[in-house]
Amino acid sequence: MENTTLTQTLLQIICRYRLRTDSNRQAGFTFIELLVVIIMIGVLSAIAAPGWLGFVQQRRAGAASDAMVRAMQEAQSLAKTRKLSYSVSFRNEGGVPQVAIYPYKNTTGNEINPNNLDDISWKSLGNEQLALKPGQIILRTNLGTANQGTNAINTIPNGEVKTITFSFLGTLPTDPTPVLNPGGGAQEGLVVEVGAPQGTDGVIPVTRRCAKILTLLGSLQTKKGNQCNLS
Numbered sequence: 001m002e003n004t005t006l007t008q009t010l011l012q013i014i015c016r017y018r019l020r021t022d023s024n025r026q027a028g029f030t031f032i033e034l035l036v037v038i039i040m041i042g043v044l045s046a047i048a049a050p051g052w053l054g055f056v057q058q059r060r061a062g063a064a065s066d067a068m069v070r071a072m073q074e075a076q077s078l079a080k081t082r083k084l085s086y087s088v089s090f091r092n093e094g095g096v097p098q099v100a101i102y103p104y105k106n107t108t109g110n111e112i113n114p115n116n117l118d119d120i121s122w123k124s125l126g127n128e129q130l131a132l133k134p135g136q137i138i139l140r141t142n143l144g145t146a147n148q149g150t151n152a153i154n155t156i157p158n159g160e161v162k163t164i165t166f167s168f169l170g171t172l173p174t175d176p177t178p179v180l181n182p183g184g185g186a187q188e189g190l191v192v193e194v195g196a197p198q199g200t201d202g203v204i205p206v207t208r209r210c211a212k213i214l215t216l217l218g219s220l221q222t223k224k225g226n227q228c229n230l231s
Contacts, residue, residue, distance in 0.1 A: 064194040210222070
């Protein structure tokens with residue numbers, strides 16, 4: 001009832017001011033008219049803002065996913081062209097997803113520990129082109145140790161690194177044997193995904209983008225949304 005009365009009062013005020021003489025009209029808009037326009041702009045902005053934010057988040061997640069897939073493909077390509085096993089590692093550092101591509105072994109034949117890589121080896125996902133800020137995009141995976149899938153996809157905690165290694169053929173090496181169906185049922189594969197963070201260990205569903213390796217051949221499949229779920 002109070003809202004109706006207020007609306008009627010505002011309409012009466014607007015109508016009264018709209019009944020000015022032609023000479024007064026030439027002076028421009030009244031304060032009330034400007035106020036109404038400002039209120040309308042504010043209401044429309046409030047309605048449009050969530051949709052625009054969602055659009056931006058989805059575009060950002062798509063760009064981050066493209067960068068993630070390119071990194072995996074680059075590691076696989078380097079392995080085949082250089083006839084050496086190559087690894088691609090992922091981590092969340094200070095709220096920013098990072099990736100590193102490097103030979104599986106150093107020049108002395110020892111396995112390279114990704115935790116010992118220098119900061120130069122790590123690149124923000126998408127580099128300067130994407131310019132991710134902390135908390136905009138998060139990396140998640142079902143990887144345990146290298147090439148070992150688990151039956152749950154979780155955010156990579158700060159300080160942890162998750163790795164996929166390709167053999168000199170561009171396939172998944174068989175020593176140790178990769179775990180692609182940890183649940184014992186359908187082939188769940190190795191999953192790395194990005195998305196806009198939501199809560200403590202999740203992403204906004206419409207922003208989920210992922211890459212899956214389902215077989216030993218190492219072929220990549222890109223998915224989004226619920227398609228990223230484990231089977």
